[in-house]
Amino acid sequence: MKNPDNDKEKEAKKAAMKTLRAQRKDLIASASSRMKTQKKDIKAIKEFLKGKKATIPDIAEGIDMPKDETLWYIATMKKYGQIVEAEKEGAFFNYSLNEPEKTQEKEEV
Amino acid sequence: MSENNKKVGVYICYCGGNISDHVDVEEVRNRVEKMPGVTVARTNMFMCSDPGQEMIIEDLKSDKIDRVVVASCAPSLHEATFRGAIERAGSNPFIYDHANIREQVSWVHHGETATDKATLLIAAASAKSKLLKPLEPIRVEAKKHTTVIGGGIAGIKTALDIAQKGIEVALIEKLPILGGRLNSLDRLAPFGEKASDILKELLDPVLNHNAITIHTDSKIETIKGYVGNFSLIVTKKENNKDIKLNIETGAIVMATGSVSYTPLNGEFGFGQHEQVITLQDLITLLKENKSSGSSLEVNGKRIKNMVMIHCVGSRQIPGIHQPKENGQLNEYCSRTCCAALLNAANQIREKFPETGIYEMYRDIRTYGRGQEELYEQASKNKVVFMRYEADAPPVVSESNHSEYPLKVKITDSLTFNEVMDVPADLVVLATGIEPDNVSDIASMMKLPIGTDQFLLEVHPKLRPVEFSITGIFLGGTCQAPMDTGETCNAAGAAAVKASALLSKGYIELDPFVAEVNTDKCQGHGACIEACLKEGALTLTEVKIDGKIVKKAQVTAAMCLGCGACAAVCPKKAIDINGWALKQYEDMVDAIVSDGFAV
Amino acid sequence: MVPTNIKNFDTLVVGGGIAGLQAALDLGDQGYKVAIVEKDASIGGKMIRLSKVFPTLDCASCITTPKMSAASHHENITLFTYCDLTSLNHEGQGIKALITQKPRYVDPIKCIGCRQCEYICPVHVSDAEQGDFSARKAISIPFSTAIPQLPILDVEHCMLCGQCEKTCPTHAIDYFQKPEEFIIQAKTAVITTGFDLLPVKNNFQYGNGHIPNVIDSMQMERILAPHGPYNRVLRPSDGMEPDSIAYVQCAGSRDKSMGVPYCSRVCCMYAIKQAMLLSGSLPLADIIIYYMDIRAFGKGYEQFYQNAKAMGIEFVKAKVARIDKGENGSAIVRYENQDGSGIATADHDLVVLSMGMIPGWDPRSICPVSKDSDQFITSIKPKISPVLTNMAGLFVAGVAAGPKDIVDTITESGSAAMEAAKFMSNSHMEN
CATH class of the missing domain: 3.30.70.20 (Alpha-Beta Plaits)
Structure with missing residues (x-):
């Protein structure tokens, strides 16, 4: 069943979104580029950790990323359930990918 | 009513690690879930937070449960919180029981023992909860009247605040006059207001307020009753006759204040040399001093050098300091002496430039607004600061010198621990604050006293001006050392609790x-x-x-x-009600069956 | 444009931290209608962001969340979060405030706080709530115990991809939300605007915040907190468990040249507390506190300090002159010994700056209430009632009236509630 009013509403919304996007062009551009970098970085970390565990310095060296930034990503990915902490090695902890069955886009606890 | 068809919800708190660092909370949840009658078992980082409470409300509303057990900290902290949540779900707040798995488990046990004991306590609580009946709180009439014990600044302020809210007040003071320790002070640190002006500003409206009845020279004989309906018998001296008063009151505020520490005989030469006096003595001396020259004169003698020693009777350390006859050591900081001493030092240096001052301290604690400025001013006034360690206190002795009667030996940690003999015409001891002895009143009402001998509140942040006995409050230096402004704040906080308690005219009590x-x-x-x-x-x-x-x-x-x-x-x-014999039996059964902990 | 939306209350509480919550509860319990206006997305203030609190070592959340919850469910208290106060003035017998509700881009009535929007959002943003040590999403609930449980869409970092809108089960996302102005009229107001930490970025002696592993005390609170960024103590430069941790006391306090001349009153105690928590989680670590005077003056504080000493925490009486970047992520602390023995240096894995407190709010051009030279609100009667300001019917409590700890703040808030209640019953009698 088609409701012409609904369609009209949708059109209006589309137009309004377009205007809003135009207004926020610069912000959107910088957010998008940041998101793309993040996506790439997270993918690199995930690929590096496939089937193994590693410490922050290991990961950082492996994917050529500053160590503080690596930790920032790992902390975030841990929060959102993609990474778990493994045992300690010297003064550092190891991290590994969360097992697939537990992987949920969910904050722990 | 059968206990067998009850649906118990169990909510286990991590307490942000306080519990979960020692108790395997998820394991406990797995075990609890299998217990008879438990239909829901959940965990949360902070069960007392809104999302935590919301879980309970949801389960009650959707009829998953009809009994609630929360396993978290001591019930004294958050029982009321969870009862409130249950009430918001539209259920009776007394279908609730509490398992204390923090103070009684995670803070005293570790590892598997902790996990097992937590399981057992929850098993017992949920067994008990099945026999809980919905109850109604007991409503009692409350007298719109408060009794304030202590007529110092704390009591005066409390009485005035409560009276201005339209509640009658009896203000009871053991001495013949109101005002307490402020009567013996002069200029107050750090801003230099006159103590007498401060007192007058509060006393005038108190003396003229219709709702306040003042009983000076009065002693409390007995206190009976309960919140809303206490009755006191007070003996009041009037025209050299003892008369007995009966006061019926809804709430009681303890504002019994403090006294100045009296140094032991020989402590820094006190009692052995007449030139060793207390800070209180110095304040009295300054108040009455008429010296007009460029040096302070005491008993007709010019004071060329004065030594002030901080932390006398405060910050005492077991094994280093000598306890009093009753074994008491004052381990606390008296909070007010640093600023008071600097205040006196500045007054002297500014008025009597020829009187030199040495201050011997452990830490200068000018924490309050305007106090750091006092310290800075003292440095500008060329007060000499020397620092001693607790285990190497200054030693006061006779100088054997004609110019000055005493010398004070100090190991000064500000200058490579150099040992120095400082000449002294006068030694002033910054004696700290001790609570006034109110053990008789406290024992009448079973009020707790801390190891520091001050009256002990329920919790310093959750319920800072309340005792565990409903309807009795505390404020001012009977609780801890405070300065005048802090005391008046504490008095206001106690007054607001008493006003809120009595504002409805009735009080609801637990129906247990x-x-x-x-x-x-x-x-x-x-x-x-x-x-x-x-x-x-x-x-x-x-x-x-x-x-x-x-x-x-x-x-x-x-x-x-x-x-x-x-x-x-x-x-x-x-x-x-709520603690029936059968409930105890069921709790014991749940514990001894031990089927859950393995 | 003058807003026509006027809300009436007995008392307006400005600031929903522990001071404001306590004042509101003490007034609400007496039957007064109270509005709490809070600039942040959640009530709870600084206290809810702490790990544990001295001297009882209760977890901060254990004490704060029940008060937050009690205020949010109180029949006499209304919360206005994520709001700016534009003006606050006397009007007639009372007080009038102009307030702007900032847009969350989320409909507060439809939203159920399920966080699906947050999980789906593809943009990560450095999370100031976690000391910038980890990320949140461009749409997120500020922290897990926040009240209200409403997400905020951060326009600065949103790319309008529409995923949150599509995911939201209740259609609560509204990209077109606008700021809304309204007026609160009240008989009285209580200012409980708290504090900020003096920013490190202005302290060149401490590296202006650019030296790795030199952090401020609030960041350390997050590292120690139960919901912290790492869930354990790691140093931010490389995730190493630190072996040597130093505290620099009076960083920006009691020093005109570095920031503020006054004592911030809580730093000694929070440093001791953090040191104790650290020695609990890292029993082998060396913990050193560089201090000028230890100011442990509250009830039970001196005993707490002595316990810390007995636990092996080292106290060095020294003024830290500067901090430099060392090798392998360490920081070099250069200090002047107070015993006159001169300058010394020490290497640490992690350095915590006990930064002082500055006012969280400046009344300039918003409210005619007067400030002192320390920039905190002036108490006109610091002895008989420190909560009185130069504006009749307007009271102040907590750190807004000068640095103080939580215990003193809570007491002062009760006192402010009492003064406000008295003011209202007196003016009632006059009318």
Whole structure:
């Protein structure tokens, strides 16, 4: 069943979104580029950790990323359930990918 | 009502690691889930947070559960929080029980023992919860009247605040005059207001307020009753005669204040050299001093050098400091002496430039607004600061020198621990604050006293001006050292609690009191003999089938809920609501069955 | 444009931290209608962001969340979060405030706080709530115990991809939400605007915040907190468990040249507390506190300090002159010994700056209430009632009236509530 009013509403919304996007062009551009970098970085970390565990310095060296930034990503990915902490090695902890069955886009606890 | 069809929800708190660092909370949840009658078992980082409470509300509303057990910290902290949540779900708040798995488990046990004990406590609580009945709080009338004990600045401020809210106040002071320790002070640190002006500003409206009755020269003989309905007997001296007053009151505020520490004989030469005095002595001296020259004169003698020693009777350390005769050590900081001493030092240096001052301190604690400026000013005034360690205090002795009577030996940690003899015409000891001894009043009301001898509040942040006995509050230096402004804040905080308590005219009390099963009661009377609270249980005559028989009757507001009656009744005709004998049996059964902990 | 939306209350509480919550509860319990206006997305203030609190070592959340919850469910208290106060003035017998509700881009009535929007959002943003040590999403609930449980869409970092809108089960996302102005009229107001930490970025002696592993005390609170960024103590430069941790006391306090001349009053105690928590989680680590005077003056504080000493925490009486970047992520602390023995240096894995407190709010051009030279609100009667300001009917409590700890703040808030209640019953009698 088609409701012409609904369609009209949708059109209006589309137009309004377009205007809003135009207004926020610069912000959107910088957010998008940041998101793309993040996506790439997270993918690199995930690929590096496939089937193994590693410490922050290991990961950082492996994917050529500053160590503080690596930790920032790992902390975030841990929060959102993609990474778990493994045992300690010297003064550092190891991290590994969360097992697939537990992987949920969910904050722990 | 059967206990078997009850649906118990168990909510286990991580307490942000306080519990989960030692108790395997998820393992406990797995075990609890399998317990008989438990339909829901959940965990949360902070069960007391809104999302945590919301879980309970959701489960109650969707009828998943009809009994609630929260396993978290001590019930004294958050029982009221969870009862409130249950009420918001539209349920009776008394279908709730609490398992303390923090203070009684995670803070005292570790590893598997902790996990096992937490499981057992929850098993017991959920067994008990199945027999909980919906109850109504006991509503008692409350007298719109407060009694403030202590007529120092704390008591005066409390009385005035409460009276200005339209509640009558009896202000009781043991001495003949109001004002307490402020009467003996002069210029107050750090801003230099005159103590007498401050007192007058508060005293004038107190003396003229219709709602305040002042009883000076009065001593409290007895305190009885309960929140909303306390009664006090007070002996008041009037025209050299003792008269007895009976005060009926709804709430009581302890504002019994403090005294100045008296140094032990020989402590820094006190009592051995007349030139060793206390800070209080110095303040009195300055108040009355008429010296007009460029040096302070005391007893006709010019003071060329004065030594001030900080932390006398405060910050005492076991094994280093000598306890008093009763074994008491004042381990606390008295908070006010640093600023008071600097204030006096500045006054002297500015008025008597030829009087030199040495301050010997451990840490300068000018924490408050305007106080750091006092310290800075003292440096500008060329007060010499020397620092000593607790285990190497300054030593005051005779100088054997004609110019000055005393010398003070100090190992100064500000200058490579150099040992120096400082000449002194006068030594001033910054004596700290001790609570006034109110053990008699405290024991009448069973008020807790801390190891520091100050009165002890329920919790410094959750309930800072309350005692665990409802309707009794505290404010000012009977609680801890404070300066005048801090004392007035504490007084205001106590006043606001008393006002809120009495504003409705009635008070609701927990219904965990004795209840008589009149069918079973034979009028035996053993319960009345066993009852710990006079007036809580009586034998009354009732007519049943034309015969007059005796039955026990409970005055709910008076009942302590202690259970002494239930223990002695030969017919098991009396029991405690919320804590019935059968509930204890079920709890014990749940614990000894031990089936859950393995 | 003058807003026509006027809301009436007995008392307006400005600031929903622990001071404001306590004042509101003490007024609400007496039957007064109270509005709490809070600039942040959640009530709870600084206290809810702490790990544990001295001297009882209760977890901060254990004490704060129940008060937050009690205020949010109180029949006499209304919360206005994520709001700016534009003006606050006397009007007639009372007080009038102009307030702007900032847009969350989320409908507060429809939203159920399920966080699906947050999980789906593809943009990560450095999370100031976690000391910038981890990320949140461009749409997120500020922290797990926040009240209200409403997400905020961060326009600065949103790319309008529409995923949150599509995911939201209740259609609560509204990209077109606008700021809304309204007026609160009240008989009285209580200012409980708290504090900020003096920013490190202005302290060149401490590296202006650019030296790795030199962090401020609030960041350390997050590292120690139960919901912290790492869930354990790691140093931010490389995730190493630190072996040597130093505290620099009076960083920006009691020093005109570095920031503020006054004592911030809580730093000694929070440093001791953090040191104790650290020695609990890292029993082998060396913990050193560089201090000028230890100011442990509250009830039970001196005993707490002595316990810390007995636990092996080292106290060095020294003024730290500067901090430099060392090798392998360490920081070099250069300090002047107070015993006159001169300058010394020490290497640490992690350095915590006990930064002082500055006012969280400046009344300039918003409210005619007067400030002192320390920039905190002036108490006109610091002895008989420190909560009185130069504006009749307007009271102040907590750190807004000068640095103080939580215990003193809570007491002062009760006192402010009492003064406000008295003011209202007196003016009632006059009318």
